[in-house]
Amino acid sequence: MAEEIDVVVIGAGQAGLATSHKLGVRGIEHVVLEASEPGSSWLGRWDSFTLVGPNHTVRLPGAAYAGDDPGGFMSRTEIAQHLRAYAGRLGRVREGVPVHGLRPRQGGYELDTDGGTIRSRVVVVATGAYQRPLRPSGVAGLAPDVLCVDVLGYRNPSALPDGAVLVVGSGQSACQIAEELALAGRDVVMACGRAPWFLRRVGGRDLFEWLLDSTFYEQTTEQLPSPAARHGANIQASGSGGGHDLHYRTLAALGVRLVGHLHEIDGHTARFAPDLPEVIAAGDAGFRFVRDTVVGVCRDHHIPVPDIPEPGALDTTAPTELDVRGFAAVVVATGFRSRYTEWIEVPGLVxxxxxxxxxxxxxxxxxxxxxxxxxxxxxxxxSLLFGVGDDATATATRIASGLGLPT
Known part of the structure; x- marks a missing residue:
């Protein structure tokens, strides 16, 4: 017999837990179903993973960071511990209950779970922004004797076979993995994409502090150049080692060989687009956009503009073919895509x-x-640790209104 629950939240990451908190404040009875344990998605990242935003940007409702290192960067295990403690205080989470199917029914929805069927009037899907690593079709032809792993399969340099590594990607994850491999003594080639970058700190302030004082994180989809721009890379940066600059120039200084976009891999031959100059120019345009944002913050707050030097020269000559015979691995870090339609049976959902x-x-x-x-x-x-609480508030208010309860 199906269990009847008025409101079900799927996922006990930061989004699901923030929503649970806001529903609880409004006295709305609900449960949170979690496939594994709260914060488990963070534990799926590589061993040395840290937050890119400072700890003080963890501003979850009822679970804001309150430690003694607000300017530091929590590790993946520390983030997971923070979320597990949050879930324990909320007391609404059912762990180890994956949802395999969700379909409409009269008066609500039916959920297929390992714990049986649940019928619910309202469902909140909070399964995270990073659901399925994107693996470009160009890597499909890689010879089977060269390991290919995505960003969720990578753990650390010693977990890979001996040899050089081709890293495919342009965002924070790709840069951080390429840097770690280079520092471990690996020969690293990086197939680059377009991504903005900036300095970790300017004028004695962290990058995130400047951006939070601007309207950068208030940008809506309608303000983007195209709907596809939602998949664009985040600003290249790292929280590792207390936070430091990380971009194509710092990687090149470590000996990472930069090449253009990956076109295809045919057996042991990797082919790249001859677009490294354009890729670097696009990143530098992103740098100048952030620089102008910082200048705007200074103007609005009537404070001096810090010294922000122009990007240094970078050699953009690069081969368009590479023999990957004998390479240890190809590490693909090209972002994520959703998997809602794999288990939610609603036509036109996405x-x-x-x-x-x-x-x-x-x-x-x-x-x-x-x-x-x-x-x-x-x-x-x-989807961010300092922004998801606002969305949780809006959703809880909308649910309360729909249920005829005080908002």
Whole structure:
């Protein structure tokens, strides 16, 4: 016999837990179903992973960072511990209950779980912004004697076979992995994509502090050049070792060989686009955008503009072919895509980019089906540790209104 629950939240990461907190504040009875344990997705990252934003940017409702190192960067295990403690205080999480299927029914939804069938009037999907690593079709032809791992399969340099490594990607993860491999003495080649970069600290302040004082994280989807821009890389940076500059120039200084976009791998031959100059120029344009944002913050707050030097010269000559015979591995870190349609049986649920089609977080094709923790759901900060609480508030308010309860 199916269990009846008015409101179900799927996922006990930061989005699901923030939503649970906000539902609880409004006296809305609910449960949170978690496939593994709270914060488990963070433990799926590589061993040395840390937050890129400083600890003080962990601003979850009812679980803001309160430690003695606000300017530091928590490790993956520390983030998971923080979320587990949060879940324990909320007391709404059922661990080890994956949801395999979700379908509409009269008056609500039916969920297939390892614990049996659940029927719910309202469902909040909070399964995270990073659901399925994207593996470009160009790597499909790689010879089987060269290991290929994605960002969730990479752990540390010693876990890879001996030899050189080709890193494919341009964002924070790709840069951090390439840096770690180079520092471990590996010969690293990086197939680069377009990604903005900036200095970790300018004028005695962290990059995130400047951006939080601007409207950067308030940007909406409508303000982007195209819907596909939601998949664009984040600003290249690292929180490792207390936080430091990390971009194509710092990688080149470590001996990482930069090449253009990966076109294809045919057996042991990797082919790249001859676009490294354009890739570097695009990143430098991102640098100047952030620099102008910092200048704008200074103007608005009537403070002196810090010295921000122009990017230094970088050799952009690069081969368009590479023999990967004898390479240890190809590490693919090219972002993530959603997997909602693999288990949610609602036609028209997502758009061409795989993002939910919604109004204020509620599906336009499935009333009472809400999403939280989606990248750019409402704003650029929607999935982030300092922004998801606002989306959780909005969704809890919308649910309360729909249930006829005080908002």
């Amino acid at each position: 758009d061409a980019q795989g993002f939910p089609v919604h109004v204020d977080g509620e599906s336009v094709v499935a009333p009472d089906l809400h999403f939280v923790g989606v990248h750019f759901l409402r704003r650029r900060r929607s």
